[in-house]
Amino acid sequence: MQASFPPVVISGTGIYRPPHVITNAELVEAFNAYADLQNAEHATAIAAGERVALTHSSVEFIEKASGIKQRYVIEKAGVLDPTRMYPRFTPRGDDEISLMAEIAVDAARQALAQAGKTGADIDAVLCSSANMQRAYPAMAVEIQQALGAGGYGFDMNVACSSATFALEQAFNAVRSGASKCVLVVSPEITSAHLEWRDRDCHFIFGDVCTAVIVERAEDATGAEQWEILGTQLATQFSSNIRNNFGFMNRAEDRDPDARDLTFYQEGRKVFKEVVPMAAAHIEAHLAKLGLEPTQMRRFWLHQANQGMNQFVIKKLVGAESSITAGSEIAPLILDEYANTASAGSIIAFHHHRGDLQAGDTGVICSFGAGYSIGSVVVKKR
Numbered sequence: 001m002q003a004s005f006p007p008v009v010i011s012g013t014g015i016y017r018p019p020h021v022i023t024n025a026e027l028v029e030a031f032n033a034y035a036d037l038q039n040a041e042h043a044t045a046i047a048a049g050e051r052v053a054l055t056h057s058s059v060e061f062i063e064k065a066s067g068i069k070q071r072y073v074i075e076k077a078g079v080l081d082p083t084r085m086y087p088r089f090t091p092r093g094d095d096e097i098s099l100m101a102e103i104a105v106d107a108a109r110q111a112l113a114q115a116g117k118t119g120a121d122i123d124a125v126l127c128s129s130a131n132m133q134r135a136y137p138a139m140a141v142e143i144q145q146a147l148g149a150g151g152y153g154f155d156m157n158v159a160c161s162s163a164t165f166a167l168e169q170a171f172n173a174v175r176s177g178a179s180k181c182v183l184v185v186s187p188e189i190t191s192a193h194l195e196w197r198d199r200d201c202h203f204i205f206g207d208v209c210t211a212v213i214v215e216r217a218e219d220a221t222g223a224e225q226w227e228i229l230g231t232q233l234a235t236q237f238s239s240n241i242r243n244n245f246g247f248m249n250r251a252e253d254r255d256p257d258a259r260d261l262t263f264y265q266e267g268r269k270v271f272k273e274v275v276p277m278a279a280a281h282i283e284a285h286l287a288k289l290g291l292e293p294t295q296m297r298r299f300w301l302h303q304a305n306q307g308m309n310q311f312v313i314k315k316l317v318g319a320e321s322s323i324t325a326g327s328e329i330a331p332l333i334l335d336e337y338a339n340t341a342s343a344g345s346i347i348a349f350h351h352h353r354g355d356l357q358a359g360d361t362g363v364i365c366s367f368g369a370g371y372s373i374g375s376v377v378v379k380k381r
Contacts, residue, residue, distance in 0.1 A: 005175040005176070006175060006216050006217065006218060007216070007217040007218075007227050008171050008174045008175045008214060008215070008216055008217065008227070008228050009214070009215060009216070009217045009220050009225040009226055009227050009228065009381065010167075010212055010213065010214055010225070010226040010228065010378065011114070011115040011116075011117075011213050011214075011215055011220040011221075011222040011224070011225050011226075012110075012111040012112060012113070012114035012115030012116075012117070012211075012212070012213040012222055012224075013110075013111050013114060013210065013211065013212050013213070013346065013349065013350040014106075014107040014108060014109065014110025014111035014112075014113075014114065014210070014211040014350075015107055015110065015208065015209070015210055015211075015347060015350055016103040016104070016106040016107040016110075016187075016208065016209040016210075017072055017208060018072040018073055018074045018103075018206075018207045018208070019072075019074075020072065020073050020074070020075070020076040021070050021071070021072055021073075022070065022071055022072075022073055022076060022079060022080065023069070023070045024059045024062045024063065024068070024069055024070065024203065025059055026080060027057075027062075027079075027080070027202065027203055028056075028057045028058055028059055028062070029080075030079070030080040030081070030082055030085070030196075031056075031057045031085075031196070031197075031199065031202050032056045032057060033082035034054075034082040034083075034085055034197060035054035035055070035056055035057075035199075037082055037083070038054050039053050039054055054199070055199060056199075057199050057202065057203070062203040065203075065305075066203065066204065066305050066306065066334070066338075066339075067305065067306025067307070067332065067334060067335055068203055068204070068334055068335060068338045068339070069335045069336070070206075070335075070336060070338070071203075071205065071206030071207075071337060071338035072206050072207055072208060072337060072338075073087065073191045073206060073207050074087065074089075074099070074103075074189060074191065074207045075087035075088055075089060075191070079191060079196055085196040085197045086191070086192070086194075086196055087191045087192055089192070097142070097146060098133055098134070098139070098142060099133065099189065100127075100129075100132070100133040100139050100187045100189060101139055101142040101143050101146055101187075103187050103189075103209040104127065104139070104143045104185040104187045104209050104211070105143060105146045105147060106209065107185060107187075107209040107210055107211035108143065108147055108183055108185055108211040109147075110211065111183070111211035111212060111213050112147075112183075112213065114213075114222055114223075114224070115213040115215070115220070115221075115222040116221040116222045116223075117181060117213060117215075117221075117222075118148075119147030119148035119149045120148055120149065120150065121180075121181050122144075122147060122149035122150070122151070122181050122182070122183045122213075123149065123150050123151030123152075123179050123180050123181055123182070124151045124152055124153065124170070124173060124179040124181075124182040124183070125140045125141075125143050125144040125147070125149055125151075125152075125153035125154075125182075125183045125185065126140060126153070126154065126155075126156060126166040126169060126170060126182065126183070126184045126185070127139040127140035127143055127153065127154075127155045127156070127185050127186075127187070128155070128156045128157070128158070128162040128163055128165065128166035128184060128185070128186050128342060129155075129157060129162055129186050129187055129188055129341070129342060130157065130159045130160060130162060130188060130190070130193075130341040130342055130369075131157070131188075131189070131190075131192070131193050131243070131245075131341075132155055132157065133189070135247060138153060138154055138155045139155050139187070140153030140154050140155050140185075141153045141154075143183075143185060147183075149183065151179060156169070158235070158342075158370060158372045158374070159241065159341065159342070159368050159369035159370055159372060160241075160302060160304065160341050160342050160344075160366055160367065160368025160369055160372070161233075161302075161342060161366040161367060161368055161370065161372035161373060161374040162186060162341070162342035162366075163184065163186040163210065163212070163342040163343060163345065163346050163366060163374075164231070164233070164342075164345065164364060164365065164366045164374025164375065164376055165233055165372070165374045166184045166186070167184055167212065167214065167228075167231060167364075167374070167376050168231035168232075168233055168374065168376070169182075170182035170184050170212075170214040171214060171228050171231055171376075174214055174215060174216055175216070180215065180216070180219065181213065181214070181215040181219065182213070182214045182215070183211060183212070183213060183214075184211065184212045184214065185209065185210070185211045185212075186209060186210045186211075186341075186342045186343045186346065187209040188207060188208055188209065188340050188341045188342060188343045189207050190205035190206060190207055190263075190339070190340065190341055191205065191206070191207050193243055193245065193262050193263050194262065194263050195259065195262040195263060195264065198259075198264070200267065201263065201264070201265065201267075203338070204263075204304075204338060204339045205263070205338055205339050205340070205341070206337050206338035206339065206340055207340070208337060208340040208343045208347065209343065210343040210346040210347060210350065212346060214228070217381070224380075225380075225381045226353075226378040226379065226380055226381065227378060227379045227380075227381050228376060228377070228378055229289055229361070229377040229378060229379055230285065230288065230289050230376075230377050231374070231375065231376050231377075232281065232284075232285040232288070232374070232375050233372075233373070233374045233375075234277075234281055234372070234373045234374075235370045235371065235372045235373075236277070236370070236371045237370070237371070238273070238369075238370065238371045240265060240266040240269045240270050240273070240371075241263075241264075241265040241266075241270055241368060241369035241370075241371075242260070242263075242264060242265070242369065243260075243261070243262060243263050243264070244258075244260040244261055245261040245262065249261065265369075271305070271307070271308060271311075273371070274308075274367050274368070274371055274373075275308050275311045275312055275315075275367075276311075276315065277367070277371065277373060278301075278302075278312050278365065278367040278373050279311070279312045279315035279316055280315075281365075281367075281373045281375060282299075282312070282316060282363055282365055282375055283315075283316060285363075285375045285377065286363070286377065289377060291361065291377070293316040293317055294317055295361065296329075296361055296362055296363055297329075297356055297360040297361055297362050298328075298329060298330070298331070298352065298353070298356065298360070298362035298363075299312075299313065299316070299329060299330045299362065299363050299365065300331070300345050300346075300348040300349040300352065300353075300362060300363065300364045300365070301313075301330060301344075301345060301348065301365050301366075302344050302345050302365060302366040302367050302368065303332065303333055303334035303337065303339060303340065303344030303345065303347065303348060304334070304339045304344065304368065305334070305339075306332060306334065306335075309330060309332065310324060312330075313329070313330045317329075331348055331351070331352040332348070333347050333348050333351060333352075341368070342366060342368075344366070345364050345365060345366045346364070348364075349362075349364050353380075356380050357380065358380050358381060359379065359380065360379070360380045361377065361378065361379045361380075362377075362378055363375055363376070363377050363378075364376040364377075364378065
């Protein structure tokens with residue numbers, strides 16, 4: 001006999017949006033200045049065929065390749081400095097709140113307000129992100145303390161699927177009774193692990209933090225509630241999206257500025273392999289719930305690339321369909337936020353759900369490094 005569980009809802013979401021915007025034009029100007037400096041410095045090696053000259057980027061290239069038009073960052077000057085090309089953060093003492101915890105608390109308080117809760121109502125904090133600021137103590141425990149929450153907290157990382165993977169953990173904890181009210185936060189300080197000096201990817205990421213409140217429907221008091229009908233996760237190992245930075249680097253006696261210690265990917269392989277997997281994953285998940293893709297009112301998809309989302313939508317609703325990524329059915333936020341790693345699908349859900357009616361259903365789905373895919377099917381109550 002199948003166990004019966006009480007309904008579980010998402011009752012609040014929140015977003016920390018950084019204060020600085022970098023447009024594609026600003027980014028291209030900085031990158032091209034960097035390329036010119038590098039080419040001048042290594043002119044002899046380039047002339048001898050020992051080194052390849054760096055080519056300029058362009059606004060047209062970026063928008064055609066991704067659909068991204070701008071991104072938000074926590075610190076702008078360092079990124080746009082052609083002699084630096086990465087953000088400049090001020091170190092904080094152990095007695096100060098960390099940067100990652102600070103932005104997580106900001107997003108969390110917005111989600112709590114929307115759900116009609118306080119920090120004291122939270123009994124589990126899951127900090128789920130593509131990159132953690134430190135190894136320990138866990139970021140989640142620092143966030144828990146800053147909010148005055150009880151229970152426990154832990155960190156988890158499944159790269160761009162971190163938020164949806166954490167939502168399944170929250171969903172299971174709440175419906176089993178292990179936790180009463182769970183906070184999932186995804187602080188993504190992607191500007192610190194993006195290689196801004198690589199033309200193929202310098203435009204991809206932006207900074208942000210999202211927060212989601214998960215609790216039993218019977219305890220929810222917020223004005224808006226989304227019942228979680230089901231979750232499904234999948235992983236399949238691939239090195240096509242990778243970042244080798246970690247605590248063992250210094251023991252390897254190698255260049256601390258090596259290219260593989262920041263984000264890198266085989267973009268064409270990722271597109272070819274991940275997108276069909278994501279579409280098949282969503283379709284199979286919906287089938288398990290007795291639902292069809294065409295019944296979904298909205299798809300809040302991972303926000304990495306407009307073309308990827310376009311392919312997923314066509315696979316799900318039919319190649320001849322007029323529905324596109326960027327439409328009402330599959331909204332895009334990456335033109336404004338860029339790729340925000342695990343936070344993208346949650347940002348889309350946060351910004352593009354207000355017009356839906358009670359009984360409408362949709363899918364929150366992320367996919368990325370791992371490979372990893374996570375889907376959360378929800379219905380508005």
